[in-house]
Structure formats: C-alpha cells, structure tokens
Amino acid sequence: MSEQPSNDSVGQRCQITREDFICQRIEIQKLREGENLILGFSIGGGIDQDPGQNPFSEDKSDKGIYVTRITPGGPAEVAGLRIGDKIMQVNGWDMTMVTHDQARKKLTKKREDVVRLLITRKSLEEAVKHSKGSHPRQ
Amino acid sequence: MLSPTVMEEGDEVLQVLEVGEAVEEVKEVIISTIEEEIRRSSPLNSKTSQDDNWGETTTAVTGTSEHSLSQEDIVRITKDLEDSVGLDCRRYVTRSIAVILGLLVFFTPLAFLVLPHILWPDKQQRCETACEGLVISVAFKLLILLLAVWALFFRPARAGLPRVFVFRILLAVLVLLFVTSYWLFYSVRILHSQDPDYKDIVQYAVSLVDALLFIHYLAVVLLELRQLQPCYSVCVTRATDGETRHYNLGQLSIQRAALAVIEHYYCDFPIHNPALLSASKSRAAKHLAGLKVYNVDGPGNNASAGIAQSQSRAMIAAAARRRDTSHNELYYEEAEHERRVRKRRARLVVAVEEAFTHIKRMQEEEPKKAPGDVMDPREAAQAIFPSMARALQKYLRTTKQQHCHSMESIQQHLAFCITNKLTPKAFLEGYLTPGPTLQYGKDHWLGRRWTLISEASVTSGLKDGSVFLLKCVDFCLVVTSRKIPYVQMSEEYIDPKSHKFVLRLQSETSV
Numbered sequence: 001m002s003e004q005p006s007n008d009s010v011g012q013r014c015q016i017t018r019e020d021f022i023c024q025r026i027e028i029q030k031l032r033e034g035e036n037l038i039l040g041f042s043i044g045g046g047i048d049q050d051p052g053q054n055p056f057s058e059d060k061s062d063k064g065i066y067v068t069r070i071t072p073g074g075p076a077e078v079a080g081l082r083i084g085d086k087i088m089q090v091n092g093w094d095m096t097m098v099t100h101d102q103a104r105k106k107l108t109k110k111r112e113d114v115v116r117l118l119i120t121r122k123s124l125e126e127a128v129k130h131s132k133g134s135h136p137r138q
Numbered sequence: 139m140l141s142p143t144v145m146e147e148g149d150e151v152l153q154v155l156e157v158g159e160a161v162e163e164v165k166e167v168i169i170s171t172i173e174e175e176i177r178r179s180s181p182l183n184s185k186t187s188q189d190d191n192w193g194e195t196t197t198a199v200t201g202t203s204e205h206s207l208s209q210e211d212i213v214r215i216t217k218d219l220e221d222s223v224g225l226d227c228r229r230y231v232t233r234s235i236a237v238i239l240g241l242l243v244f245f246t247p248l249a250f251l252v253l254p255h256i257l258w259p260d261k262q263q264r265c266e267t268a269c270e271g272l273v274i275s276v277a278f279k280l281l282i283l284l285l286a287v288w289a290l291f292f293r294p295a296r297a298g299l300p301r302v303f304v305f306r307i308l309l310a311v312l313v314l315l316f317v318t319s320y321w322l323f324y325s326v327r328i329l330h331s332q333d334p335d336y337k338d339i340v341q342y343a344v345s346l347v348d349a350l351l352f353i354h355y356l357a358v359v360l361l362e363l364r365q366l367q368p369c370y371s372v373c374v375t376r377a378t379d380g381e382t383r384h385y386n387l388g389q390l391s392i393q394r395a396a397l398a399v400i401e402h403y404y405c406d407f408p409i410h411n412p413a414l415l416s417a418s419k420s421r422a423a424k425h426l427a428g429l430k431v432y433n434v435d436g437p438g439n440n441a442s443a444g445i446a447q448s449q450s451r452a453m454i455a456a457a458a459r460r461r462d463t464s465h466n467e468l469y470y471e472e473a474e475h476e477r478r479v480r481k482r483r484a485r486l487v488v489a490v491e492e493a494f495t496h497i498k499r500m501q502e503e504e505p506k507k508a509p510g511d512v513m514d515p516r517e518a519a520q521a522i523f524p525s526m527a528r529a530l531q532k533y534l535r536t537t538k539q540q541h542c543h544s545m546e547s548i549q550q551h552l553a554f555c556i557t558n559k560l561t562p563k564a565f566l567e568g569y570l571t572p573g574p575t576l577q578y579g580k581d582h583w584l585g586r587r588w589t590l591i592s593e594a595s596v597t598s599g600l601k602d603g604s605v606f607l608l609k610c611v612d613f614c615l616v617v618t619s620r621k622i623p624y625v626q627m628s629e630e631y632i633d634p635k636s637h638k639f640v641l642r643l644q645s646e647t648s649v
Contacts, residue, residue, distance in 0.1 A: 042648040050642040068646050100645055107649040 022128050023088060026117045028079040039107060039115065040074020041067050041081055046100030056084040058122065064088070065095045065103045067119075082121065089118035229298065239310055240287060243350060246317055247276055250324060250343040258332060269337045272344050279347040286354050290361070297400075299393045300590060301597045305360045313353055320346050365390050370600050370619045374399055374407075377614040378415055381407055386622070393596040396608055399617055400588055408572040410613050413538035421464060426453065475536075482533045483570065489529040490562045493522040497556070519553035534569065542578055543569065587611075 030037040045054055045065045056066045067085045070077050087095045090106045098106070107115060251273065265273065328339060365388035372395065375382045383406050387395055497518050513521065530548065534540040555565040568577060590596055592606035602621035607614055 039649045042646050044644065044646045048643065050644055053642070053644045069648070071648075100643075100647065104647045104649060 023118050023120050024080075026079050026081055026119055028075050028081065028115050028117065030113050030115065031075045037108070037110065037113070038074070039076050040071040041076040042069040043087070043100075043103055043107070044068040046103055047097055048099045057086070062086075063097075065098070065100075081117070081119065085119040085121050087117055087119055089116075091116055229295065232302075235310070236291060239313060240291075242317060243287075243313060244280065244284060246320065247280060247343040247347050250339060250346065251276065253329070254336065254339055257329070258334075263334055263336050265336055265340075269340050272337070272340045276340065276343050276347055279344075279351060283347065283350055283354060286351075290354070290357060297397050299397065299596075301393060301595075303394075304391065304597050309353070309357050309360070312356075313350075316349065316353065317346075364388065365394070369622060370395075370602070371622055372399065372600075372617055372619045374403065375616045376407060376410070377616055378410065378412075378612070383407065387600065387619075390600055391597050392592055392594060392600060392604065392606055393590060395600050395619070396588075396590050396596075396606065396617070399615065400608060403615065404575050406574055409542065409575045409578055411538060411542070411572065412612060413541070421468070424464065425462075479533075479536050482529070482536050486526070486529040486533045486569075487562070487566065489526045490566055493526045494562045494565075496522050496525070499559070515553040515557045516549075518556055519549050523549055523552060530569065539569070539572065542572075544579075547579060 028039055030039055043065050045051070045057075045063060047063045049063065051057065051063045052060050054060070054062070054066060056068070057064070065087045067076075067081060067083055067087065070081060070083050087103075089095055090103075091112065093106050095103055095106070324342065327333070328342070333339070367388050368386035369389050370387050371384055372387055373382060373384050383402070385399065385402055387398055390398065497513075500512060527545075531540070534543060551568065552565065554560075587610075589609040590606060591609060592604075594601075594604055594606075596606075600619050602619065605616070605618045607616055609615075
C-alpha cells in the first residue's frame, strides 16, 4: 500500500489496492454523550453485505464502507464528511476489505478520541478535473 | 405483334411502354396457344371450346387457372383408364396370393400329421402319451398362429400404394422357402423311407409350427415395431397458402411416410379454401397489368426462351422504377376486412345466443304439454334456425366459407348440438374457425387420389434431406425430412440438503 505524504488537502492522489483515487483526509473529534463517544454518522457496506443495494456506490460490486447518513451539526458534518463518502482508511486501518462489524469496531474504539479518515468522493474527482483544467500545471 | 415504329427484320427490339390499360392483346396470345395444346392432348374432352369472354375475366397470370383446368382433364382421363384396367386388379392379386400362402401354411402341419395315416393305414404305431401331448400342442399352436395371422394381415387395407411393400414380399418369400424345404425333407425322408415312428413325425410337425410362430414374430417386428421409434422429423407445407406442420416419423419407406403424412393432413391441416387465394392473385395481376410488352421481331422466331426472359427482365426493371402504392392499399384493405369480420362475428354470436334461449329441454316430470308443442331435435332446430340464418350467412360470406357449409348441414349440426346439450359457443366453433378437412362433408375431401412425386425411389427409406411432393387436384404438399439428432444426455446429481439460502443483508450502523 503506497501513499504520498499528506496534509488535509483536497485533491490528493493516493494509491490503495492498485487503483488510483482522489482522496481526502478528514479528522473527526469524537463527542462525548453520556457514556458513549459518538461521531455523528452512519455507515453501510462491508464484505458480508449485499453490494447491489448500496445507493452511493458507482460500481455495484463495490463492497467498501460508505457513509449513509450524517447527523446534522454533529462532529462528522463539522469535520467535512459528506453523505455518500467511501471510507478507505480509519486511523491507518484499511476499510476496503472489512466486514460491517469490523468497520464499526474500528470506528468506535473507546480509547481513541480522534479518528482520522481517508475518504474518497465522486465529486472530488470532478473538482480536481475542473481545477486542473483551469490551471494546467502538469 | 409488330410495333409500327420498328423497321428492320431480325432486329430484336423490345419496347416497354407504361400504359395503364388492360393487356388484352397479350392475354389472347397466351390463351390460344395453351388451348391448342389442350385440344391436341385430350381428344375425349369437348369442354375446351374457345370462350371469347374468358380472356377478359381471367388475370394476366393465366398460368394457374389454365393449369388447373388442364390437370383436371388429365386426372379425369387417367381415372377412366385406371378404372377400366383396374387398380383393384392388383389388390385382388395380392389378396389372393396372401390367402393361398396362408392356407398352405395352415394345412401343412395338418397334412404332415394326417398323411401317414392315409398312406399306410396298417403300418402305424400307436400314439403314446408324449406323442398325444405333442399333437395337442400342435393343435393349439396352430390356433394361435391362425389368430395372430388374422390380426396382423387380414385388416382392411388403408391405401393403395404405388409400389409393393418390400417387407411383405420378403416375408412371403421366406415363408414359401421355409415351407417348401420342410415339404422336401418330409417327402424324401419320411414318405420315401416310410418311417413308422409316428412320434418323430409329430415332433417334425411341432418344429414346423414353432418356426412359423417365430416367423410371425419377425413379421410383427419388421412391419409394426420397427417404425414406431421416431427417427426423422418431417416438415409438411401446403404449397398454396403455406400452412406448415411438423411430424415425427420412424424408419419408413418414402411411400409409407407419404401415407402417414396424408393421414395427418386430414386431421391437422385446415381445409383448403381456394377463395382465400384470390386476393394475392389479383394483386399480382395488377402488377403486370400496368405494363405492355411488345416483341417487335415478329412471331414465330426461335428465340422464344430468350424473349420470355428479356420480357420479364424488362418488366422487373419497369416495376422497380415505378412508385408502387399497392402496399398501402393492402394495409387498409386488410384493416377494413378485419373490422368487418369482427362486426359480423359479434352480430352472429348475439343472434345465436338469443336463438338458443327460445327452446328448452322438456323434463320428464313436467305435466305433458299438447303434442303440437313437443318437438324432436330436428324440428326444434328448424324452429330456431331462421332467427340466426341471416347473421350466419353474412358471416360465412365475409370469411369466404359459404361453399363449405350447406343449409342442410348447418341444420343438422344445430340439431346435433341441441340434442347433446352443447352451448351456443360450441355450436359456433365450427363456423368461426376453419377446421380440418375431416370436419366437413365427404364431398369436401377433395380427391382421395394423391400422386407421390419423388426423385428417389418410393420404396427406398426416408433419409436426412429427402424431399417429395404429394399432389392433389387443387394443391400440393411439399414434404422435407430431417434426421432427429443423436442426443447425448449427462446427469448431474443435486443433494436435496444442498438447497440453502441466506438473507441479503444491508445493515446500517450509526457510529
């Protein structure tokens, strides 16, 4: 798994699982509600789920973890997570080939206050293309 | 036919003019030549007088109507000839040969048993128990053989086929050889040497009867069982309107396959209705009527084939150039016809249902009505027929079926339906859809005389790709056969416990 060194910038190219994606890094601070630490979004997907019913994926055989709901005003929305984002990594753990339950566990570790997600979004690709088109650098 | 604008002789010039008038000149030429031919070939027939009006009422494609006329003449002539010589002659000959053979076969064992007693009445030993048992078995086996031969061979002949039936000839020859050899042996060894041992003679007779039973078994297998397993699939197409059916046949000779096809034809194919073909003929006539073709070289030259070819090529070229709107006419005509048929059908159904409500079956328990009121089925049919007659007649005329049903036949059918408690819908079924030829009266079974036309010999077996024609008076059936392919089937075992299912999951977890 090769990665380029990153900042919190949009339009980063990263290569995971031999495919090229435009990724974004998002850092979410967990919010404490009573006993639980919540992030404020819901996930769907996983290698044990049916990929055909995922409304957000472009390729209907994609078994990755997707963001299906965002609590308005929650930590995830504040950090910049959007509905339909595909989560590629959580704190360095790969999320492209995990079961639904494994993904949930990685996100809800009680000892961690912060989760750093690597996500990809369809609109990111288009934004990069637009910016490249207007400022041809390469 | 000389066109006034061409000057030189020997110049083959064809002028194709697009004229919209009727092509009377061309028609007359065609008519007269073929009529001459008919007159030459059938001196018996006085029907072919030159009808002046005939040219105007027939279409330019005179081929079909003339050929059907001349073919009817030929069929009539050959029928006269054959009746005088007798196709029945052959049938009687075969039947008499069969009877003689049967008597020979039946009486030979009896003769074997009886002759020693007649020839040497003094020299015979007594017949012991075993010997008597054998005599009884001979008697019963002969009885069984008699019944079996009667069941297999003495059935009414279904058809007269053009050539003899090869397997039967084979079996007859085999039986004849067999019986002859037994007689030879008997006369040489027993009669000459005057063998006194009666048991031997009885055993000899028993062996003959056993062998005859086995030959009968061979006959059953060859004549009846061998063609039961389907081997070829034949496709039967009627030449006039394209009706096609497919049948599976076993290994048969071409003439037996043709017979099977004809028997299926009578049950399966809807009746041949020449009135339905007139529409396409008139369309074809309209295509040709617009063109007038002149042969400027004069009649009687020897390039007639070339002329015909160039004529038709010229016509095709002209037709391609002309903008043809006949497809439009066809479409609207068919739509209109469909609508008319449906309307008449609706009226007919309502009329028949109403007519059927006028009568009801009288129950036995009802108090007796006056004898004038009680009717038998025929009278009841006659009573309700007038209310539906007009609607039925109009419908039949629209669908061009009126020649298939006479008034008498309709009333008979109505009486039949009333007697057997058929509903109005069941009564109408025979008129709404054209049924198989069997359904109509005997006079509609056009020509029980069929001609088999085949390039291969008719006693040779059916093969893959063999084609033959069955010609009747009005139409032709084209039969092609295909071999049923060898099927290689493999098995796959499914464990009944292997049918397991899981739910399709789509969970959403909030974190």
